[in-house]
Amino acid sequence: MIKYISFDLDGTLIHENKKFDYILWSVEIPKLYAKKNRVSLKEARKEIFSQYYSSKYIDKLNDKDWTRVTYWLKRFRLEKDLENLVSKMKKHVNISKKTIGVLKRLSKKHDLILITASDPQFIKIKLETDRIEKYFKRIFSIDSLKVQNKDEKMYLKVLKQLKAKPEEIAHVGDGRKVDFEIPSNLGIIAFHLNHKGSKEKNSVKSLVEFEQKLKALKLI
Numbered sequence: 001m002i003k004y005i006s007f008d009l010d011g012t013l014i015h016e017n018k019k020f021d022y023i024l025w026s027v028e029i030p031k032l033y034a035k036k037n038r039v040s041l042k043e044a045r046k047e048i049f050s051q052y053y054s055s056k057y058i059d060k061l062n063d064k065d066w067t068r069v070t071y072w073l074k075r076f077r078l079e080k081d082l083e084n085l086v087s088k089m090k091k092h093v094n095i096s097k098k099t100i101g102v103l104k105r106l107s108k109k110h111d112l113i114l115i116t117a118s119d120p121q122f123i124k125i126k127l128e129t130d131r132i133e134k135y136f137k138r139i140f141s142i143d144s145l146k147v148q149n150k151d152e153k154m155y156l157k158v159l160k161q162l163k164a165k166p167e168e169i170a171h172v173g174d175g176r177k178v179d180f181e182i183p184s185n186l187g188i189i190a191f192h193l194n195h196k197g198s199k200e201k202n203s204v205k206s207l208v209e210f211e212q213k214l215k216a217l218k219l220i
């Protein structure tokens with residue numbers, strides 16, 4: 001019997017994350033930059049994209065800063081717009097009714113946790129959408145655990161904080177490496193959420209299938 005059921009956030013509980021990211025990085029931030037610097041949206045995009053690119057590939061900025069909205073707003077001197085931006089992004093968060101159903105059912109008898117590398121500025125608004133925060137006993141982010149990435153160290157810290165053995169946790173997420181390979185290697189019962197479907201072992205097409213699989217394997 002497992003003690004905790006663990007979920008990834010982006011691409012797992014939240015759908016169409018690509019759209020969310022696209023709107024954030026390619027539309028809303030350039031809009032703010034254009035307004036502040038009195039340039040056209042096209043010029044703003046050109047400047048911003050060249051900075052995204054050069055920081056990652058030339059200056060080798062660490063992943064944590066590179067993916068952080070607070071880092072970029074500071075760099076573009078747009079810090080004051082953070083709150084406005086975060087609330088504007090709220091309407092782009094999408095959680096399906098089926099996902100909420102799974103969380104509702106599983107949380108009745110089990111402790112649910114969340115393990116995410118998502119930007120802390122957005123974890124809260126993502127969880128507030130459709131009020132899914134209440135289903136989780138614990139929320140682990142790369143900031144709360146003081147790690148750089150969703151890596152082995154992160155999972156080890158989660159196990160330590162929960163005082164749990166790896167085999168007492170079932171985890172599901174859409175990242176093959178970060179949600180399946182890494183936790184599996186530690187002994188966590190991990191499932192890869194592959195929306196396209198796959199015949200691989202421990203691969204599930206949906207969270208409903210994940211729930212069914214946990215039952216079939218008598219893990220819950």
Ligand SMILES: [Mg+2]
Pocket residue numbers: 008009010011012173174175
């Ligand atoms: Mg994910």
